[in-house]
């Protein structure tokens with residue numbers, strides 16, 4: 001897979017060079033270290049087929065230019081959920097929301113849920129920021145409920161359109177235990193390269209909505225304020241956590257059985273890795289165990305629970321931290337979010353990066 005534009009020609013050679021260096025050193029890159037693979041999995045995927053054009057309409061209200069079909073590859077005709085591309089491949093996109101009127105949502109005990117939502121409310125009035133290790137910072141309940149709703153709606157709209165959610169796989173046939181969509185640039189699991197067009201169907205990834213970029217900026221800003229207070233004598237907090245401007249985002253949706261093995265995010269450009277530009281990760285929906293470790297050893301990994309609205313950032317000295325998602329806690333998503341979005345049981349994760 002190559003970049004198709006002149007502008008990206010230099011990136012192509014860098015990306016290829018970087019990838020062959022990785023291969024030469026025998027290191028596995030981004031999401032390379034899966035465990036518990038257990039063969040193929042379709043996560044009981046549900047694919048949305050529009051019944052009428054009205055089904056395709058989800059209003060966008062933040063003044064972005066992104067919309068269904070705005071980035072059609074070649075001269076293809078597309079319909080959300082069932083897109084036919086010039087490459088001749090027919091892809092059904094996974095719909096992260098239920099189309100039908102809300103059915104019975106299986107909830108944990110209501111007391112447990114109420115307590116957790118009360119905790120979240122308290123946290124919002126007094127946001128908790130915690131450094132997990134140098135350059136790795138957790139912002140609890142950073143994304144407001146209204147913004148969580150908006151993010152789900154936008155991911156849903158983009159996810160059933162051109163370049164939307166699909167279950168990626170490796171060249172040996174193994175499938176990742178999640179649904180994925182890329183924004184800005186496409187990440188190819190088979191080659192571990194970033195490309196402008198995805199090989200599975202020739203689709204061009206939708207662009208990153210401005211609203212998402214603003215939230216990323218705010219999360220980095222809040223981290224800097226935290227570090228300034230913690231290290232008043234430091235010359236610049238960017239020594240601990242560099243600023244970054246995302247040009248790509250990988251959006252994952254995990255159903256109850258979804259998971260992601262310990263891996264490093266290292267398929268971004270050598271410059272990005274060298275400058276240790278952070279990864280900014282949003283969690284929405286069901287909670288998940290998130291483990292991280294300096295090495296590939298799962299047994300020595302630390303573990304935290306990421307809840308809906310949490311943001312985790314890892315850059316600087318933690319840029320190449322191994323991390324993974326071994327478990328999704330079903331039935332833990334905020335009730336209000338489910339009511340307003342019809343989000344399926346599961347967890348939505350967005351990781352923003354600068355190539």
Ligand SMILES: O=C(O)CCC(=O)C(=O)O
Nearest residue numbers: 250252265281325349351
């Ligand atoms: O889902 C998560 O929290 C992590 C996702 C991740 O590590 C990735 O997409 O590279």
Ligand SMILES: [Fe+2]
Nearest residue numbers: 031264265323
């Ligand atoms: Fe990752």
